[in-house]
Amino acid sequence: MRLILLGAPGAGKGTQATFIKEKFNIPQISTGDMLRAAVKAGTPLGIAAKKVMDAGGLVSDDIIIGLVKDRLKQADCANGYLFDGFPRTIPQADAMKEAGVSIDYVLEIDVPDSAIIERMSGRRVHLSSGRTYHAKFNPPKVAGKDDVTGEDLIQRDDDKEETVKKRLSVYHEQTEVLVNYYGDWAKAGLPGAPKYRKIAGVGPVEQIRDSAFAALEA
Numbered sequence: 001m002r003l004i005l006l007g008a009p010g011a012g013k014g015t016q017a018t019f020i021k022e023k024f025n026i027p028q029i030s031t032g033d034m035l036r037a038a039v040k041a042g043t044p045l046g047i048a049a050k051k052v053m054d055a056g057g058l059v060s061d062d063i064i065i066g067l068v069k070d071r072l073k074q075a076d077c078a079n080g081y082l083f084d085g086f087p088r089t090i091p092q093a094d095a096m097k098e099a100g101v102s103i104d105y106v107l108e109i110d111v112p113d114s115a116i117i118e119r120m121s122g123r124r125v126h127l128s129s130g131r132t133y134h135a136k137f138n139p140p141k142v143a144g145k146d147d148v149t150g151e152d153l154i155q156r157d158d159d160k161e162e163t164v165k166k167r168l169s170v171y172h173e174q175t176e177v178l179v180n181y182y183g184d185w186a187k188a189g190l191p192g193a194p195k196y197r198k199i200a201g202v203g204p205v206e207q208i209r210d211s212a213f214a215a216l217e218a
C-alpha cells in the first residue's frame, strides 16, 4: 500500500496514520515529524526550519523533496509507505511524479476550518514517535504521558491560535490545489494514476478510522 494523506492542519492525518500504518505494515513518512526531529536535534536544517514553522509558513520545496527522496531509499519503504503532510505544493507533487514514485491511493480527510482551532489548542504530542492525543477528544490513559512509553507529551510551538490561522490560510493557498491535481489525475485514469478517496473527518476517531479503512478497500 502506497498512499498520501491529504488534509488541512489538524484534519487528523497523524491520528489516522497510526491506524493505517499498522494495518498495512508500512512506514509513516511525516515531513512535519522529520522537521521537528531536526529542530530537536539542533541541526542546521532544524534551526532554519524552526523559524518558518513557528511562523506557520512552508519549508522550501528543495529541502523537503531532498528529505523525502532520501527517506524513500530506506529498506522499510519496500513494502509501501504513507505520506503524511507531503506533498504540500504542486512542485512537491510534480517531483514525486517525475521520480516515478508510485501512489495507489490519495485519501483526503475533510474537516471544516471551524473545527480546527479547538483541536489544535488541546493537542498533545509524543515527540519521538509522533503519537498524537487531544486533552478532550482523544485523551491519553494518563494525563500528559504517552500511552506506549509513559514519556512526557508536549504542546507544539506552532499550535498557537495565530499560527494555526496562518497555517490554515497557507493550506488553502498552496496545498488545497492538490485536491484537483490528484482528483483530476485519478478521473483521467491514466497509467500510474492513484485512486482518489475523500472521507469526512468530523466525528469519533474510531469512526473515521473505519471510514478510512473502507475507503482504502473500495
Ligand code: AP5
Binding pocket: 007, 008, 009, 010, 011, 012, 013, 014, 015, 016, 031, 032, 033, 035, 052, 053, 054, 056, 057, 058, 059, 060, 064, 084, 085, 086, 087, 088, 092, 119, 120, 122, 123, 124, 132, 133, 134, 135, 137, 138, 158, 167, 201, 202, 203, 204, 205, 208
Ligand atoms: P505538519 O506536522 O505536517 O502539520 P500539519 O499538516 O499542519 O498538520 P498537523 O500535524 O497540525 O495536523 P494533523 O492533520 O496531523 O492532525 P492530528 O492528527 O495531529 O507540518 C508542520 C509544519 O512543518 C508546517 O506548518 C510546515 O512549516 C512544515 N512542513 C511539514 N511538511 C512540509 C512540507 N511537505 N512542505 C513544506 N513545509 C512542511 O490531529 C490534530 C488534533 O486533533 C490532535 O489533538 C488530535 O488528537 C485531534 N483529533 C484527531 N482526530 C480527531 C477527531 N476525529 N475529533 C476530534 N479531535 C480529533
Ligand code: ZN
Binding pocket: 013, 014, 015, 032, 084, 085
Ligand atoms: Zn500531523
